[in-house]
Amino acid sequence: MAQPKIAIMGAGAVGCYYGAELALAGLPVTLIGRPALAQAVAERGLILEKAGQKISVPLAASADPAAVAGARIVIVAVKSGDSAEAARQIAPHLSPDAILLSFQNGISNPETLSAALDRPVIAAVVYVATDMAGPGHVRHHGRGELIFAPGPGAEEAAAILRGAGIKVEVSDQARVAQWVKFTINCAFNALSALTRQPYGRIAAQPGAYAMMADIIDECRAVAEASGVPLPANLMQMAEGIATQMQAQYSSTAQDIMRGRKTEIDYLNGEVLRRAEALGLSAPVNRALWVMVKLAENAQTPS
Template sequence: MSTPTAPLQVAVLGAGAVGCFYGGMLARAGHRVTLIGRPQHVQVFEAQGLRMQTLAFDETVKLHASTEASAVAGADLVLFAVKSPDTETAGAQMREHLKPGALVLCLQNGVDNAERLRAVLTGVQVAAAVVYVATEMAGPGHLRHHGRGELVIEPSTASERVVQALAAAGVPTEISDNVRGALWAKLILNCAYNALSAVGRIPYGELVQQPGVQDTMRDVVAECRAVAAADGVTLPGDVDAAVRRIAETMPSQYSSTAQDLMRGKPSEIDHLNGHVVRRGEALGVPTPANRVLWAVVKLVEAATLR
């Protein structure tokens, strides 16, 4: 693949499944990419490269790697893909190393991460992005892609160049003036699928075939829509169709919440169903289905971490 402009210097802070997919696609297209992640992955990245096992190809991509946030130095574009609870800490760690004029693109679950990151990175360009990709780390340095890969990002002074680079790298990307609405639409998808996939430890295609699941998902989505409306959010497109499409386009995908719990790691449930519960309380909108899913995942998480 060729790049339409000069290659970008790219750093991926949080080189898990999402960060590795987009960083790997850019590296494969000729951009200089540094993945910043955990030692077990970084050791493989440095020695062998990133194995990208996708629906379209299975290749090992050579790139740079580090365990230190200071490796964002010199990057034109930082793909910020840490877990939601780590947003402020990771932002503070990289703040003094950012190149003037760098764009930080938030590739995180939840609806408020970009806002939280801006509070830490005063004066830095931070753009929210909505991520639609099904991926997992199948082992150290090994990314497995289950479907999709598109991004929706909010406008910034650097976004046109970034969109051009991503599109040329095979990542469908669009700029939207309603990223808040798109983030809420993605949040609704996560609230419908993530907790149930985690509790059942099953992928989406199998999940929707289980008794009572689709009715439960409808209740969750209805509550989310009511909270979004009370919060003044305009949801784009057909949310119900988007919910159905997830199981059709990502049938083999386990939710990120399921992957976290299956690996004995804390989940992001406080920033998914938990966020809807908190906003519902603040706005006077009942959210019993979301509250139950949030509470059940917290119980499973506590038992797993013990």
């Protein structure tokens, strides 16, 4: 029986990592990303750096969104601000029976994709620490498990990924898990970006945990007003991440350090938008959003 084709729209650090793992398990994978990525992978394969080893993983790569054609599973891993455009680009080429998964930060991407495509998109909560060392060269720093929201094709997709050795759970608590991860990202990402420091150094700064607790409290108020109850131990979770991933820089920090646009509008900015719509206040998230936007703008000549 032929293995199901998998296409990954948005071959950044997350897309490349899971693409490498799936290809190593023998699944036909096509990465869709920038031309430099496609060229690098064509010349030497996708370089995966993990557990002290560096290997070349042979797989297909393209800069053309039409490469999703024929894929049974389409993983969308573009930046949050690119979701609607990515949906527009892949829409004409999707198989009618394709299962779509959103492997993205934030809490609104599955809805954005689904509205643009007029078809179901499964939210995936992604727990992995990765970065790109260069075009076609992904580094894995830890974890890799996934939680899928229930939906058409979720169990099938989970079974395929489990067969590749990836830990996947399909859970009706995925929405809560999505908000938990989102809240932790709001607590760490902007601070890491503005200071250009990894989590361990942030945690070591007196007052940092108190500030993170304020961020978390604002996120919790917005979540609960939206009907999503969050666990009481979120601050303890954040402290655990700082301990376990001391050398990790947030994805927002990585973007700032590379002179790229960040996803801050879909992290602390999302909290602010939702808070205002609900008649709530989110001054700490507002301050972080403004400061990261200023840092972004400083990188672009006026």
